[in-house]
Amino acid sequence: MALVSEFLGQLTLSFGGEREPTFPTVVPVRDFDPAKDAARIDTAIKTKGVDEQTIIDILTRRSYKQRRDIAFQYERIAKKDLVTALKGALSGSLEAVMLGLLKSTAQYDASELKSSMKGLGTDEESLIEIVCSRSSEELTEIKKVYKEMFKKDLDKDVAGDTSGNFAKLLLALVQTKRDEPSNVIDYEKIDQDARALYEAGVKRKGTDLVTWISIMSERSVPHLQKVFNRYKSYSPLDMKESIKMEVKGDLEKSFLTLVECFENKQLYFGNRLNEAMKSKGAKEKVVTRIIVSRCEVDLMKIRTEFKKQHGRSLYQTIFEHTKGDYQKALMSLCAGDD
Template sequence: MSDFAPTIHDYPNFDPRSDAEALRKAMKGLGTDEKTIVNVLGKRSNKQRQQIIVQYKMLYGKDLINDLKGELSGKFEAVIIALLVPTYEYDARLLRGSIRGLGTDEDLLIEILSSRSPSDIRQIKQVYQQLFKKDLEKDIINDTSGHFQRLLVSLSTGMRDEGNNIDPSLAKRDAEALLKAGVKKWGTDESAFNAILASRNFNQLRATMDEYRKISGHTLEQAIRSEMSGDLANAMTAVAKCAQYRPAYFAERLYNSMKGIGTNDDMLIRIVVTRCEVDMQNIKSEFQRLYGKSLESFISGDCSGDYKRVLIALVQGNF
């Protein structure tokens, strides 16, 4: 499996003071220079954007995020503000937003908890506690139920094996256990699926899925869809897809955010912002392979104006 490659790196010859001054100039006077805002914030890493925020406050005694909120609006404002939130805080706020209030955004909970590394999840939980004075696991328990709840709780521990080793004999035993717990059982033993999918490292899970296909004649994803339904099936499938190849999972998510009538702007912004410093190069390659079009061309056809320009800047990168 090839190494993951981001599109946004630390910008070379970075000067936070110069960037802060450019942003201030872009917001002074009549009108706003959106192009400068895109060129600065769309080409800096999150770590560098945090330094720009500090410089801006030091130079002008004002909060950059508040100033930008006063100048921008709509989807362009949403993506620019998202870029300025520290990485783990951004995920913590997304999780909190998916839980609080009426209804639960199960889709968002699944996406984050199934795709983040165990160490990332532990950092997110810590920030969640600091920001909201609440425990993420308790919030999940209060807002979900059944086997879906149990899987989310298992994922939220951040205790998945973080190694890269593969034990072929374990892969065979796990594949047999999954087959016995699913299609060979009257009813389904969801706990067996939970225990394996939530604890094995992704390399090990890939080996297990290969073994499962050999002994069953179908994929583990097909088994999950035939044995389970609703949020639990979606969550189990998401874990399996992320284990198979995370960039392909996100390429599919991006496609689903833009296909058909209307765009799921929240999903599109969330994925581009959170993956541009992780594996966006790989996602772009998978998008092209799966759908026969570049991600940039898809965004160009589905979005407009400054919103589109900042998304494309993040997808193309700052090389």
């Protein structure tokens, strides 16, 4: 009973099978008229010098489904597809944002994964961010869409582009074997997993990565949150400190990303955005990917965590570290100051 009473104060009941709640900054607009929007975009593209502001105003303030309707109407009016028209009218970071908005969240993630594995050298940072931060439900949809878009299996591409234990961890995640959250808290399993993580790492010489990978890729998120809490009663180091001590390189980054996302996914994204905008000349690719991929998922909550952690709003930070039409598009997707 001691183990149970020790836990009761710190655990909340988590109900299984529920979809994660969403906190979007971009929602469907009321009184939506796709034909009117399409005509306005057509005029904006044909304007001498291109009227970027109109394109930004429309595409950043419509939901993905509404943008799809606009694209359909645009093709009817202009006799060419909207993607081709935007590629011809825009360039650089603004083009990347607008073309990203014409994909569903899963299509966007799939295309970002593809480009991170294309050509010479892999963009491990992007690969880690997407694979380690998406839920099993999101990864299942990404795999389906990836196959439709590129006629290839995501896991085969990941296996061909990565190696060693890094590849094993990513493949374990892509295979989506994670347990569904349960409304029953299994204290014994929490204790077993916490002890197994300790005995496979800090307690021994060399790390038993098979155990680490299987626990991190197969247990439900609420379960793992409790495991990491329990872990502290076995190990002198917390889970993140243990990872830093036991592994290095891409594998270390992957495990840390997983733990940070299990603990507070929106804070993880907030910190990524802060880091990407810290340097002179923001890491635009990272900023674009997070804002575009999360604006219909949880960007509102990312904004809250960002302000709490960094003492200034995401909106203000975007304003300070980006410029021009790209800045306007991001600020519109951010949808307000905090």
